[in-house]
Structure formats: C-alpha cells, structure tokens
Amino acid sequence: MGRALAGRAPLTPAVVPTFHRVLPSAECVVGPPGETEFLAVQVGAADVLVTRMAAGHVVAFAADCPHQQTPLEGASFFEGKLRCGRHLYLYDLETGENVLPARDSSPEALRRLKPGYLPIHRVEERDGWIWVAEAPEPAPPCYDPAAERPLPAGSPPPPVVAPRPAAAAPGQAGGEPIVHQPESLDVRVGEEFQLVLATTPKPAHMWRSAVLAAGVAVVSEAFAPDQPPRHIARLVAHAPGEVEVRFTYGTPWGATPVETRSFLVRVAP
Numbered sequence: 001m002g003r004a005l006a007g008r009a010p011l012t013p014a015v016v017p018t019f020h021r022v023l024p025s026a027e028c029v030v031g032p033p034g035e036t037e038f039l040a041v042q043v044g045a046a047d048v049l050v051t052r053m054a055a056g057h058v059v060a061f062a063a064d065c066p067h068q069q070t071p072l073e074g075a076s077f078f079e080g081k082l083r084c085g086r087h088l089y090l091y092d093l094e095t096g097e098n099v100l101p102a103r104d105s106s107p108e109a110l111r112r113l114k115p116g117y118l119p120i121h122r123v124e125e126r127d128g129w130i131w132v133a134e135a136p137e138p139a140p141p142c143y144d145p146a147a148e149r150p151l152p153a154g155s156p157p158p159p160v161v162a163p164r165p166a167a168a169a170p171g172q173a174g175g176e177p178i179v180h181q182p183e184s185l186d187v188r189v190g191e192e193f194q195l196v197l198a199t200t201p202k203p204a205h206m207w208r209s210a211v212l213a214a215g216v217a218v219v220s221e222a223f224a225p226d227q228p229p230r231h232i233a234r235l236v237a238h239a240p241g242e243v244e245v246r247f248t249y250g251t252p253w254g255a256t257p258v259e260t261r262s263f264l265v266r267v268a269p
C-alpha cells in the first residue's frame, strides 16, 4: 500500500473524461439571428443538444429543461442565454447557471420555483469532428441545492416580503396593472383565427391565455421575435355562442398580472 511522501500532498489520479465523436463540425453552423438550431445527439446514456454559439465555439447541454423536464429543442436565445419556451427561464450555456428567475428571486420564491441548473458537457473540436464528454461538468459554483429545498418542518415562517412594484408592461414604462376594455370579433363555427398581441422580449415575461367558456379552443401560442415582437395565439371556434378569451401578461410566478386584455368572440353557426 502506498503512503504519502513527507511534505507533499498525496497524489490523486486525474479523472480523464470519456469523449464521444458525435457530429462532423460542418453540420453544426451558426444559424441566422433568431433561428438557432439545436442538434440532438446521444452521448453514452445522455441525451444532449449541441449548438454553435455566435462566437464560433460549440456548446453541449442536457436535452431537457431542469425545471420541469421540457425538451429544449424548441428553445430560443435571449441576450446570449438559453430561454426555455415553457416558463421562459434563462440558462447560461457556458456554466449551466440559471440566470432567471434565480438572480431575481427572494429565498422563498426560489424554493417554489426550483430552477436548478442546466447540465453542461465539455466539447472538443478536432479533425473536423465535434466530440462531447459523456459526463456533465460539475454544478456551477453559484448553485446551492439546499436553497431550492422546502424548509424543514417546524422552521420559523419566512419573513413577509413586500410585493415588488409592477414590472414594465408591453407599451408602458411601468406602474399600475393595466386592464384594457374588451374587444370583440365575429367568427363562424369551424373557423380558425388569430389573436395578435404586442409583447416584449423581457426575460421570463409572457402572455398567457384563458378561454372562459366552451365553444372556442386555443390551438397554439407562440412568441414571434419580429420588430416589434408579437404574441400570436391561434384559436378555433367549434360551437355557436359568445366566449371570452382573456390574456394576462406577467411572469409565470407573478401573483398579479401586469396587463390584461380580453376578447369577446361571437361564434355564429
């Protein structure tokens, strides 16, 4: 059995990561602005996405969002950070750090929101190929799992935090929540139609719809990164009557919507 030499730290064997050759470099290129492509690859047992950053290097990361396991193939970029399409959390693709909501949350909100961190895999490019390490990198230093766990039973209640002032809403610099006068539109049974709302690319802010009666259903909703950006909801009418479709703008965790818009949809037979 070996023993440490006097005056020297014991030598620990270096862990050499196992790299897998996953793609020819030429297949992973910087996409046009707003159209980043995430390429799915299998690295050992891990499902991984790779993409080439605007700076030219390739990054590799877990294929599912650490928040609620949403596949990230349909994610987008916001100011250089990966934005999951489900709740718009932002992750840094160099470190895996959750940027939003983690940097913006009170301790009690963080326990509720549980953003975690995005596992990042090391990448090497050589001989015209992209190689990805099978094991993810360690968690980023700022990640503290204890900060996302519920408080132990019997802990004193967290201090009451005063609500933040309302965040800026689409078309407004900030201030009180806005509730618009309802608008109305006429459609026919079987008709597919769109409702388009002005929005902002503000991190983690989104419009969410609620259909307040049967007769109309939402087919899809998406953020369109046009100039100016828009939120586009596609709906279909399937029964005659009057239906209110309400949109609220804010963060998924915000108690009070920052802005509300309503549409009264009159569906003719």
Ligand code: FES
Binding pocket: 065, 066, 067, 068, 069, 070, 084, 085, 086, 087, 088, 089
């Ligand atoms: S599942 Fe990705 S942000 Fe919630």
